[in-house]
Amino acid sequence: MFDNYRAVKKMINRDDGFLCGDAKVLSKKTDHIFLAGREKLHLVLDFDRTLTRGKDETGRDVTTWHVLQRHLPDAAKAEYWRLYGKYRPLEARNMITVPDAVAWWSGVLNIYRDNKLKWPDVAKDLMVAMPPRNGVKELFDVCAAKKIPIVIISAGIKNSIELWCQNLGINPEAVLSTNLLFDSQGIFCGWEKKSLIHALNKKEMGQASLSEISGKRPNSILVSDSIHDAGMVGNGIGSLRIIVDDARSDDFSRGDDFFTGIFKKFDLIVRTGDLLPVVKIMEKF
Numbered sequence: 001m002f003d004n005y006r007a008v009k010k011m012i013n014r015d016d017g018f019l020c021g022d023a024k025v026l027s028k029k030t031d032h033i034f035l036a037g038r039e040k041l042h043l044v045l046d047f048d049r050t051l052t053r054g055k056d057e058t059g060r061d062v063t064t065w066h067v068l069q070r071h072l073p074d075a076a077k078a079e080y081w082r083l084y085g086k087y088r089p090l091e092a093r094n095m096i097t098v099p100d101a102v103a104w105w106s107g108v109l110n111i112y113r114d115n116k117l118k119w120p121d122v123a124k125d126l127m128v129a130m131p132p133r134n135g136v137k138e139l140f141d142v143c144a145a146k147k148i149p150i151v152i153i154s155a156g157i158k159n160s161i162e163l164w165c166q167n168l169g170i171n172p173e174a175v176l177s178t179n180l181l182f183d184s185q186g187i188f189c190g191w192e193k194k195s196l197i198h199a200l201n202k203k204e205m206g207q208a209s210l211s212e213i214s215g216k217r218p219n220s221i222l223v224s225d226s227i228h229d230a231g232m233v234g235n236g237i238g239s240l241r242i243i244v245d246d247a248r249s250d251d252f253s254r255g256d257d258f259f260t261g262i263f264k265k266f267d268l269i270v271r272t273g274d275l276l277p278v279v280k281i282m283e284k285f
């Protein structure tokens with residue numbers, strides 16, 4: 001165990017695929033989490049653009065929401081992008097309010113309902129539209145072998161995430177995300193209101209369904225692609241925050257002080273564009 005612990009410390013110190021934040025904080029967190037062991041640990045993962053690749057063949061950002069709109073008629077697509085143009089800049093600047101977030105998500109869901117979106121159409125091209133980032137399968141496999149549970153919390157769509165995971169042969173312990181409802185013909189007919197996860201309630205804290213996991217396993221490793229996801233896990237020494245450096249094309253936080261800003265909220269930046277550096281850490285638990 002101590003050999004593994006030293007290997008992780010060395011790996012992080014050597015910046016092996018990572019850029020490192022505050023060395024003292026990082027060292028304290030590594031000590032705390034690694035010495036408590038894998039029995040006290042769980043992973044919290046964002047989905048869109050963390051487990052999936054950031055951009056499609058046209059260079060456009062890929063999300064579960066975008067993938068569904070591909071199957072709408074043109075007028076409905078235009079309405080989808082009108083809402084995106086209205087609310088996304090607020091989200092990217094971290095200025096979105098709860099009423100904005102709910103209006104956006106509900107507006108998009110209403111478009112799907114009014115246009116009788118068909119789930120079989122979505123399911124058919126899900127993997128082509130959202131290919132996995134390199135290292136996803138390896139990350140789930142290593143955690144499964146070590147019995148470290150993985151929780152996905154996403155402001156995307158639960159149905160798509162679950163099917164995507166099934167297609168890839170990976171098994172998250174829990175998926176917290178908006179659950180869409182389809183009738184017996186596979187036509188969109190609504191959503192489970194209580195399941196709505198948006199930018200502002202996208203966090204582990206306060207989610208009753210996760211309290212058993214986080215109660216038994218208080219330490220967590222968060223992996224995300226967005227600076228706004230830092231609050232998905234607690235703030236203490238038991239939470240190591242890792243961000244994949246693959247900013248969205250409209251991310252306003254990208255500038256000269258980008259890394260300084262990131263390191264105020266995250267401990268490690270994956271600079272290789274894949275999840276293999278995270279896999280290397282998990283292998284040592």
Ligand SMILES: [Mg+2]
Pocket residue numbers: 046047048049050224225226
């Ligand atoms: Mg994301």
